[in-house]
Amino acid sequence: MDLVNRLVRPDATFAPSKSPLNPTFYVVADSKSPPVSKAVFFLLCPRVSRPMSFQSTFLCSFIIEGRLNAATLNLLEGADVQFRRENRLDIALVKNLPIALIFLPAADIPTFVGEGRCDLGITGWDQVQEHDASVRAYNRLRRSSIDLSSSDDKVAGSDMVMELGFGSCKLQVQVPEKGQYKTPEDLIGKTIGTSFVNLAADYFLKLEQGENVQGELSPRKMRTKIVELSGSVEAACALGVAEGIVDLVESGETMRAAGLKAIDTVVDSTAVLIKSKSPSNPELIDLITSRIRGVITAKSYVLCQYNVERSRLAEATKVTPGKRSATVTTLDEEGWVAVSSMVEKKKIALVMDELTRIGAQDILVLDIHNAR
Structure with missing residues (x-):
């Protein structure tokens, strides 16, 4: 029940119900929930077979539908977040990490993360800004109706971790x-x-x-x-x-x-990826963030490999400097080296043109599935 308690207010009511897909789920109704959520969430019962307690479950919220949904699911797959979401259920347990994924409307995610109900979330920056603006409006209204100072204000509780490179x-x-x-x-x-x-x-x-x-x-x-x-x-x-x-x-x-x-x-x-200001497991946040950043990097870069005369190496590495530096390997053929370097995907055609101009040969471009 701790998972349920973290997601809804203390005055919410709970009723067990039967599902054809899972033995039990809870219909959680909260009369004070905002209208956009329709005041109903569907959560898995703790009776699900799982070698851990819900009390230690790390909660992440993701978009249930809309323009960012498909790209978000692809990002999770690339980060090796393994789960199966049952039909009509908006929560899924991750098989290989102590994480529960909660699928919500994009507009609700900043609220769940901001109030500490979820630790991480993926949504649009516009939704984060709208939530923060709603907090400012709430504080203005509260101070205008009650004699309160700004120190009594409600604080928006999420931080932007990184941009994800899609949904512009x-x-x-x-x-x-x-x-x-x-x-x-x-x-x-x-x-x-x-x-x-x-x-x-x-x-x-x-x-x-x-x-x-x-x-x-x-x-x-x-x-x-x-x-x-x-x-x-x-x-x-x-x-x-x-x-x-x-x-x-x-x-x-x-x-x-x-x-x-x-x-x-x-x-x-x-x-964007956002996180709660008071996450339950900072180490797990760092792990997931590192995985997601690796997927984003991999989508932005390709691996360019080529052979070039050592006398032209300085020119070649100016064209392909890599993220840190190019990897250079001596070939059996005297006077030649092999170069391997990460190149921005959007620039690869121009890079290949320039490498050809300076005499590089056997130029190969390989996709990168992940990077750290």
Whole structure:
């Protein structure tokens, strides 16, 4: 039950239920959970055969669906995190590590990690920033209704460990392409539709009160109206719900198809690994982080091997310096050496061209599956 207790509030209610796929699972209902989570989670019962207790289980949260899901699963596979997720269950035990994986909506992951319910999480940087903005909004509202100092504030509790190299997008302010609004300032006092209500509120608060405003931003003085939309945000302008929107843009095709254009960027986002400020097992965090970093490095580099005359070695190693330095091996043929070096994948074609120019031969490019 310790696993359950770490994931939900103490006042949650528990009810055992039967599943056709697993002997028992718990339906955990919490009436105070945020609406986005639908107040229901499905967790495995501790009766699952496992040579360890749930009390020592290290919890990681990952995206249940959406644009980052497939890349996240590939990353876990590359890091040799072995698990099988049963159909309709949002938690899975890792076979080769003392870890439980919890699959959640991307927007919920910063909350679970920030409140110490999970130790690690993968989500979008936009979601982390939205969560932090919600904490700031909560603190502003709390201090405005109760006489409290900033020392009583709730603190967002996650740290960004690393960017993961996928899921790049921008959270942008968008307006109708043929409309009257040309700059973000034109939208002050208007209605803005978004699913990132806290980031949008922060953005327009700063816009209204000035970037260099002294003291705490006051939401009571805000003239711009923020309307929360959970999906199809790009349709808000066409349907008259809002004059502008704040929404994620990847390729921009959806935005252009809706007749919109971007006039400013609120956040540049990518998939990130975040950790709790008070993790249960720092050593395990370091291990998982090292594995994930190795996978990311391997995806960014290739191994370039070639033979070159020793007299041209200095020129060649300038082209392929490697991450630390190139590996040079003497060949049986006098005056020749073999060189092995890691090269950024995006530069490999130009590198091969330059190596050919200086007389390198037998140039091979090999994929790297992992690196440390």
